[in-house]
Amino acid sequence: MRGPVIKQFPIAWRRFLGTYHAIAGQASRLSLTLHSRLAARLFPAASRLLNRALLTRKAAGCSASANLLLTIFTALVFLAVPISRAAGLPPVFSPGAVWPDTGGQSINAHGGGILFHDGTYYWYGEFKSGKTILPDCNKSWGGTRVDVVGVSCYSSTNLYDWKNEGIVLPAVPGDPQSDLYPGKVLERPKVIYNHATRQFIMWMHIDSADYAAARAGVAVSQLPTGPFKYLGSFRPNAGVGSEDDAVSARITSPTSRPALDPPDGQMSRDLTVFADDDGQAYLFYSSEGNPTMHVSRLSADYLHADGPYRRLFIGRSMEAPVVFKHAGRYYLIASGCSAWAPNAARSAVADSIMGPWTELGNPCLGPDATNTFHSQGTCVFAVAGRDDLLIFMADRWDQWNLPDSRYIWLPLEFSPGGKPVLRWQDHWSLNIRNAISPAARGHRVVETVNTHVNIQKRIEFHRLMHPPKLPETRESAPCQSAGLGDIIPA
Numbered sequence: 001m002r003g004p005v006i007k008q009f010p011i012a013w014r015r016f017l018g019t020y021h022a023i024a025g026q027a028s029r030l031s032l033t034l035h036s037r038l039a040a041r042l043f044p045a046a047s048r049l050l051n052r053a054l055l056t057r058k059a060a061g062c063s064a065s066a067n068l069l070l071t072i073f074t075a076l077v078f079l080a081v082p083i084s085r086a087a088g089l090p091p092v093f094s095p096g097a098v099w100p101d102t103g104g105q106s107i108n109a110h111g112g113g114i115l116f117h118d119g120t121y122y123w124y125g126e127f128k129s130g131k132t133i134l135p136d137c138n139k140s141w142g143g144t145r146v147d148v149v150g151v152s153c154y155s156s157t158n159l160y161d162w163k164n165e166g167i168v169l170p171a172v173p174g175d176p177q178s179d180l181y182p183g184k185v186l187e188r189p190k191v192i193y194n195h196a197t198r199q200f201i202m203w204m205h206i207d208s209a210d211y212a213a214a215r216a217g218v219a220v221s222q223l224p225t226g227p228f229k230y231l232g233s234f235r236p237n238a239g240v241g242s243e244d245d246a247v248s249a250r251i252t253s254p255t256s257r258p259a260l261d262p263p264d265g266q267m268s269r270d271l272t273v274f275a276d277d278d279g280q281a282y283l284f285y286s287s288e289g290n291p292t293m294h295v296s297r298l299s300a301d302y303l304h305a306d307g308p309y310r311r312l313f314i315g316r317s318m319e320a321p322v323v324f325k326h327a328g329r330y331y332l333i334a335s336g337c338s339a340w341a342p343n344a345a346r347s348a349v350a351d352s353i354m355g356p357w358t359e360l361g362n363p364c365l366g367p368d369a370t371n372t373f374h375s376q377g378t379c380v381f382a383v384a385g386r387d388d389l390l391i392f393m394a395d396r397w398d399q400w401n402l403p404d405s406r407y408i409w410l411p412l413e414f415s416p417g418g419k420p421v422l423r424w425q426d427h428w429s430l431n432i433r434n435a436i437s438p439a440a441r442g443h444r445v446v447e448t449v450n451t452h453v454n455i456q457k458r459i460e461f462h463r464l465m466h467p468p469k470l471p472e473t474r475e476s477a478p479c480q481s482a483g484l485g486d487i488i489p490a
């Protein structure tokens with residue numbers, strides 16, 4: 001039975017699987033606990049077999065019976081989820097999978113960060129919904145976008161089950177001049193708690209649709225669950241020379257620029273905030289058009305970044321900064337600059353947060369280490385009560401369907417030499433022990449953690465199911481006016 005009808009099978013099969021995934025996604029939303037231990041055991045084997053079958057079928061052509069068998073097999077895989085949930089077994093993290101909240105909806109908190117406060121974790125992030133478009137002004141670099149809806153917040157006491165606390169900082173649709181106008185950009189919200197003022201402070205990247213404005217925004221709330229009051233945006237450190245201007249002046253790299261001191265402040269795109277044990281907080285932001293990162297002290301109330309500041313990683317073009325402290329030292333993980341496309345992460349360490357920082361290279365190991373396992377970091381946080389577990393949190397962006405971007409959570413390890421290490425895990429749980437080895441905690445060396453699982457097949461499967469979508473086929477739209485003067489795009 002070969003010929004034109006059979007030639008349609010791959011498309012029919014893809015359509016079938018697309019429908020299956022949609023149904024399975026809906027079904028999964030009905031459950032409060034998506035990934036039980038049983039599912040973790042069943043799914044890797046099942047998906048490996050399915051992937052192999054699909055790839056074999058793709059290479060060798062297919063028959064009706066093979067497709068029927070695969071259909072039955074797929075149905076069995078589908079049934080494994082409710083069975084495992086019904087068993088009520090402990091959950092696991094499944095990086096890259098749809099992650100429903102306790103109400104059954106996919107968690108929608110991208111470019112996010114975690115705050116632990118009074119026994120509860122709060123996950124803040126960009127709420128992305130609606131159609132993904134490519135504005136004309138961003139065509140050259142693939143800067144797709146969705147309109148800003150606001151910053152979402154989820155709460156959890158166990159890190160698996162997240163309750164939707166709603167939009168804690170909403171967009172302002174009625175005012176095109178507002179930083180929070182849907183046609184602008186609000187990215188990478190991070191919240192820290194100020195013990196002195198008892199306020200929750202949110203910092204975020206605010207921008208015009210063409211990313212020319214390059215500003216840092218700040219909002220404040222009395223409660224972790226908002227509502228946050230937006231205070232405004234600015235470019236940090238206006239009129240404040242960097243502490244290391246003298247050093248900068250000696251830099252001769254063609255990709256670096258001398259420290260600029262524009263009257264309206266330093267450009268600020270991707271950012272993060274870090275509150276140290278002594279209560280002093282810091283803002284890290286990609287600056288000078290992105291080639292150079294800055295670290296700036298925040299004021300005591302955490303609401304202003306008016307220095308002093310230092311220029312870091314000059315000419316290294318790092319964004320998506322993630323900063324954390326471990327065993328008395330400061331660590332940074334960041335990406336390169338390639339819009340939504342993943343690239344190799346970099347890591348760095350410092351004894352003083354203001355530097356000097358020493359680069360330690362790519363923390364990722366194994367297949368897909370060169371693209372951070374198809375993701376871009378956004379936060380590292382400590383699991384409460386555990387000195388052996390830090391969690392690295394990243395976004396697996398879907399450039400052409402941004403609301404369907406997924407989350408990658410992985411345990412952060414340290415090499416005996418003290419370098420942060422990330423290894424892929426298909427599934428893992430908080431039962432993991434010694435992700436940070438005793439050696440890296442200053443004790444005896446013991447080797448650790450889950451076995452590495454090759455995800456190449458999964459990615460091939462993902463590519464099969466989600467063929468690349470080309471910009472030309474997508475809707476594009478003119479940019480909104482930034483309304484912020486004649487700022488020159490980087």
Ligand code: DGJ
Pocket residue numbers: 111142143144187188270319320338339340376
């Ligand atoms: C990379 C940044 O890290 C993201 O937050 C976002 O700004 C994209 N670029 C936009 O292309």
